[in-house]
Every structure is written in C-alpha cells, then in structure tokens.
Amino acid sequence: MVVAESKPIEEILAMVADFDKILLTGCKGCVTVCNAGGQKEVGILASALKIARKKEGREIEIEEITLERQCDPEYIDQLEEPIANDKYEAVVSMACSVGPQYIAKRYEDMLVFPALNTTFIGGSLEHGVWAEFCQACGSCGIHNFGTLCPIARCAKSLLNGPCGGSAGGKCEISPEIDCVWHLIYERMSRLGQVDKMANVVMFKDWTTSRDGGPRKIVREDLKQ
Amino acid sequence: MKAGSHLEKMFAAGHFAVTGEMGPPRGADAGHIHEKAKYLKGMVESVNVTDNQTAVVRMASMAVCRLLLDMGIEPNLQMVCRDRNRLAIQADLLGAAALGIKNVLCLSGDHQKFGDHPQAKNVFDIDSMQLIATCKKLRDEGKLINDHECEGVPQYFIGAAVNPFADPFDFRVTRLAKKIEAGVDFLQTQCIYNMEKFRTYMQQAYDQGLTEKCYIMAGITPLKSVGMARYMQKFVPGLEVTEDFIERLKGVDKKKQGDEGIKMAIEQIQEVKEIKGVAGVHVMAIEWEERVEEIVTGAGLLPRPEIS
C-alpha cells in the first residue's frame, strides 16, 4: 500500500491560517490502513486544529468527511454537495497526494491542501511501524534477488551485492536499517542459490520507472 | 598493455607497486594540490584522486588529475556512481581519456547522508560493477553502453575497490570475482586493521585463481592516534580495527602515537608483501602526505624502480 504520515500540525495550521471554514476529507484506502488519514485521524486532526485555533482566538469551522477512496473520480463526487454550497474556503485532504490532486482537478476554483506526507510503497512491520518495500520501478525483478528488492531497500539501489559499508547486517547509513544485500545473501544461501549471485547484473533500463516521465497504464480491454 | 599507464607497466614488469591517495581541496585553490602532491612525487607509481569523498563537495577529481599530470605525477581518477548518471559518467570517462588520464577507479560512493549536502538527490543509475563494465566496453569494444561506436577509443587501466572487512564475509571474495568478470584490472582494498581476516580473504582469492586475473593492492592507512583508531573502529561502517592495533598505540606516549602508527604501517607493508597474491600496496595517508616518504622508505620500497 501507499504509506503516508501526517504533516506536523504547525505546517497544517499555517496552510489554513487564512480560512475560517474548511472541509477536511479523509480516505478509506491505504491511509486508513496505515492510520494516517482515515475517519479516525480526520476526527483527531479536526479537534487538534479547532483547539489550536481557539487558543489563537480565531475559531475555525471544520466539516469532516471520509471518502471511500480519493484516487477514483467516482468517489470524489461525494464532495459535490458540501463544495457546491460554497460553504468552504478550502479543502484539506488526508489522502495520499493523489487525493488532493484529484479534488483540485475536479473543483478548479477550490484551494486544496495536503495534510499528509506521502512517504512510500510499503507495509507494516509491527503495530505502528512501517517500512518501504517498493520503488515502483515498473519492471519487477525481485525474484532474482531472493524476492527482496534491492532498488527500494538498498540505500544505493545496488544490483551486484553489498557495498563496502555493509556491517553486521546493517546498512552504512543507519544501524536501524537492514542491509538488504545481507538479507538477500542469507536468503539465497538458504535457497541454495548463492551461485546465482556470482553473475554480474548489467545496466537496468529505467524507462519503466519515473525516469521515463510520468507513467500511465492504458488497458484497452477495460476502456469503454 | 591495456592502457600503458605507468602503474600498469610496473605490474607487468613484476614489480611490487605502490599507489598513494589525495583528496582535492574544498575550494578552487590549485596551490593546495601542488602542496600536497609534491610529497607523493617519486614515492608512488600513481595517485588516487578522490571524487567528492565521503560525499563532501571538493574540486573535481578530473581537474585535479590533470593538474597532477602537469606536475609529472600519474593520477588514478576515482569515479563514484552517486553523483552522475550514465550520460555524465560516459562523458567524463571520454573526457578523462582525452586529458591523458589512464587509470580509472570505479566506486559506488559513500551515501550522501554523511556528507556536507545530505539534502541532495543521489543518482545510482549504474553501480560500481556496471561502471567497471562501462570502462571495459569503451576500451575493448569502443562502444558506449548503448552500443554506439565511439570516434576515438579510450584506453583505461581499470581499477576498483574491495572491502574484505565488510559483511557478509563469505560473499566478499565472490564480489571480488564479479569485479574481475566485469573487467577490472587492479583492485585496492579497504585499509587493513585486521590482518587475520585479510589473510583469510587473500587465501580464498588465491585458491580460486583470482590473484592471477587481476592485481590486488593491500590498503594501508597509518593510524595517527588512539582516538583515530577508535573512531574508525566505532564509526566507519565496514571497517574493522582489532584491539592489538589500539593496544600498541596505547603503549606509547600520546605525542609518539603518530610515529608508532607510521611504524605499524611499515610493518604491515612488510607483512602483506609476503602474502600470496598481493601485488602492491595502496598507501592512504589521509591529510598526512608528508609522511608517505617515511613509510615507503621504511618499507624498503624506495627508490621506485625505473621503467620506460
């Protein structure tokens, strides 16, 4: 899933400093799963903003709404009614950054702000801990690396084994981060495939990645 | 001969080779380079010029290499994959050849996190293994990565680094073998402060016939003090410093620790010289260029053999 986290409250307060009525929209997709922008977090952020503004002596009115998903035009329609009534000066989205972009596209005259920092494609390691697993390079080859991704999980995206900074299973950039190449080596050993690691992996074609420009998938079989 | 560099000729003639290292200045002062480099002249076959080492911005390695050539010193152009994509890397490699640079050292590069611009975007379009392969392809096939033929084929003596002390240890010799397969001609090791491990590593390389396929230079960095040794032991990932090094430095007066470090470096050179498959030493006297002569002399490696 897409993993995101809340921006610091000060940053969000600064975004809405000029407004007295805002619409705060959550998303029931990925950001609900990673506890960053679901119904619950919408409620928490709304109260935090209200309390802070009250302290400043300038109360803010916040309507809360959590959409099924914000990355699908169909669900953005649910904002039709609140926005059409012209009650709100701005929308603050608690989806990944796709959400605010969809809302802005749909409501061309509306100011839209992101309340989250969209961080990575990943998963949870334990309650309250998430990590990056994929960089969406657009051409998955993890099966060649013990089903671990060196592009996303090696700090240097190396393709030919651990660099000289790998120590005790940890990455040179932090003792908190596993060296994925150490993990790849261990897994390949377990699978009896270490000999495969002796082959030189040549240049990666990055055209399928962001380097090829913003990407688009067109499925003719699904298009109407 | 691959490139006919002085370093390559020394190896080819069967001499135990010596290389040095210098870091370019954090500014545009060419005088600084002359100052440092003069201590290395005549002491070593060629000098590594680091490329934004430890991810700190410094004068371009290629420019400094050219300045060294002007001083009559052969340079080893270090090139990291952190700061350039394949377009820039190939452009620089072609430019380096045109400037008369013959030795190239292919490295991944330290992560920018610890450098002076941690906010930078890193590149890592290709890795060090692929950089070796790029040099080889340019030289042996006269082609760029995209198979486009070069007008004017560059000649390089291709180098890289290996670290016998990083983990997982069991993979380290395989990684060395991969570098050979990718096309490396010579290798310099990380500085050695665990002689036992280095011996084991070299024995494995020797047993697999790898020492026949490329020249391996043992990395030597003289320790200046107990503090420096402890710092390297604790904070440089992938560097091992065994306690005997520290104990020995501790055994002398603080003011004498530098001298003791030099002595130890000399002994290390004498030790590695006896290890099968070690073809030379790479002396990295960081900000201590003026002591290189003492080390090389002490190790009985001066004068450097004359070669045409």
Ligand code: SF4
């Ligand atoms: S230590 Fe491991 S994960 Fe970190 S940069 Fe080096 S190879 Fe990649």
